[in-house]
Amino acid sequence: MNGWMGKIIKIDLSTGKQETVEIDDNIRRKYLGGRGLGVKLYTEICSPQTEPLCPQNALIFLTGPLTAVMPTSGRFHVISRSPLTNTICDSSSGGIFGAELKKTGLDGFIVTGKAAKPVYLNITDNGIEIRNAEHFWGLNTQQTKEAIIKETKAGSSVASIGPAGENKVLFAAIMNDKDRTAGRGGMGAVMGSKNLKAVVVKGTGKVSVNDPDALKAFLPKLDRLIDKNPITGKSLQLMGTSVLVNVMNAHGLYPTRNFQGGVFNDAEGVSGEKLSENFVHKKSACYKCPIACGRTTKTANKEGEGPEYETLWAFGAQLGVNDLTAITEANYVCNELGLDTITCGSTIGCAMELYEKGVFPFELKWGDADKLVKLVEDIAYKRGIGTELSLGSKRLAEKYGRPELAMQVKGMEIPAYDPRGVQGQALSYATNNRGGCHIKAYMIGPEILGSPVFLDRFATKGKAEIVALLQDISAMVDSIILCRFLQFAMSPSTFAEMLNIVTGLDFTDDELLKIGKRIYTLERKFNIEAGFTRKDDTLPPRFLNEFLPEGASRNRIVKLDEMLDRYYKIRGWDKNGVPTDETLKELEI
Amino acid sequence: MENCDINKIAKMIDHTELKSNSGQKKILNLCNExxxxxxxxxxxxxxxxxFAYEQLKDSGVLVCSVIGFPLGMNTSKLKALEAEQAVSDGAKEIDMVINVGAMRDKKYDFVKDDIKQVVESSSPSHVKVIMETCYLTDDEIVKACQLAVEAGAHFVKTSTGFGAFGAFPHHVKLMRETVGPDIGVKAAGGISNFKDAIRLINAGANRLGTSAGVMILEGAKLFKFAPEAWLEPEIPCHICPSRHATMAKLPKAVYTYYKKKCLTCEHREKYNRFYD
Known part of the structure; x- marks a missing residue:
């Protein structure tokens, strides 16, 4: 078999029993790997009644057919049901973990059950071994990595949870290779609920490629595609994702003080430029990645990775904080303790507005940088005020009677682009299967960055078509698994070319798009069966009713009603957002 | 262009690298691309x-050299010499810049002779005449096109990419209407994606000068999945030269000309959100 390793192991931590999961060639062709295959397997193992933190819930780690072969292919996806949103959820991370996992001879593994005491999985060419992790419980992710590598093999890749995951914080992340994060949706909490502290992988195998000569001939073309795109060939290489701070602020899209405004007056001081000048000391890259968007940074006290754009915002403008050191160190602590920075910062911002409105009993003021690190620690350890914040903004705001102050969709916090100035991104947030996430259809590309073309960001016409298209492309890229940044530089037909070189099959761009649509629709079907409806495809009332007060998106609100029906129609869903029988049949779901 | 034919677009693109800081490696990459x-x-x-000729011989890809670039203010003799040398070095196409100042001074005989000298010294290679449309009024663009045709040029071209703004469909349409179907029209300057490219082709361009060709082709492969949505018209101001005319970069008379057009534009009432 070319591309795939042809083996997935299911391991029940309650019993220690392992079994090989047979994947039919037809299923592999229809769902590829990563997110797609993960969603397919998840819906077969679990039902919409499976609670996210119960032992019966499955936690699936998968690579894709291009993993460990192509540039940017060190990634892996984790698929489960999110304890934060209750939706089906996939979370992705870079580094080298995906490549190392595949080199062990596995496409991935599925974890069910719950270990009686903390364990970790040691995965090598010889298979999966369950090992005692009691002595690692309580360690942060960096300490865990170092300790486990001492116990296993140098050069291994470790994915672990920190105290946040152990304490089942609803937005706990899985951290791998030190500072790479499967951040969104609380996959770390699912891992913690299984008493699974870590997974360590080290393989020596190779992925079989159908046509190595064609691969060798193709790589220079890939290099040119990446280099000639100004985003992948220049901006990300020079400054990483933090290049976006000044861009979004200039467009009046930089959410400030829990999205009360779209312009942060102190943005220059917390920008990518300032980060580069004062904190960055080297670039870092994932497996075989020529872009190298990662940034290793140093403050006076610490060293670590990031912060990236979303985190600069979450601990900066979202909280009215203009202290770059405090933001950077809060990011380090999130990485160490294993928290999603976006939800963490946004939830603190929600609490600050609740306090401002006089309904939150703990003093939390805008711009209070000194409290940041302590707050993050309290959240991870569920101490004091942190116990409430550990629930995420939706549950917090509901508890204090002001649900409208949580800037979330389906329970997941919206990241650093105010949707009022980008109508397509607004629709993307509202319809995303895992909630308020920006990357499943990154409309900032066409609406702000002009990639692949500029679309009028204030217009609603035509946006439903593009959002659905980008959602399908993203689902496909998440399943072959390559870095999403390649989407800026490459079309589906180029992805098909890569896939065919590696697998020897005959995918076309049309087929890949259909696969993307199938994956997206299957996720939707699961969510509908879990109780989600059209009313969940919406945005916080602030975006629908309150005009942005200043900046280049001043006087704008989201016109969701102008786009949603059209979006459903394009998707082949009925007026309630339910996939029709015809659609399911057409997509062979 | 009803269908976005990738190969057809590729065969319209002059893959361009004209920056003063471009080293040989960039040119090598350009040739390989x-x-x-x-x-x-x-x-x-x-x-x-x-150098480029050596990289491209037997590949079918032509070498095109700019002449009198980017200001067009060299003497005619020097432009002709420069073209002659480029042709002898392997250039099959010559993109020359007219003397824009002379054009604005209405020294039409001079402009025509300037072009003619380059055409003659470039033969049998083809000559494209860059008129730097951003510095000319519509009437001057029409006149410059007529002079280029009379001087024996094979193409008229909008811009150097170094002027106040680049190619707009309005100018391309005007040029195509002036030169007719037998002379080429090259749009250049600011063409960064397939939407720009298709608009200019639809306006009458049969050649595009851009450094974003790789991106344009790759992006164009997405066109078929949502053709109408990708080409959804933006407000007319986005592609109107009047909107892009800035006081700092344009001669007073040209700036005033464009802004006057803007103030009397039929779309102003409906699309004046930039001015509220």
């Missing part, structure tokens, strides 16, 4: 013509 993606030519400065 042109071969890889099937562009009609590479458009480069004269200093690299020989």
């Amino acid at each position: 042109a071969k890889m993606f099937g562009f009609v030519s590479v458009c480069i400065n004269p200093a690299y013509v020989k």
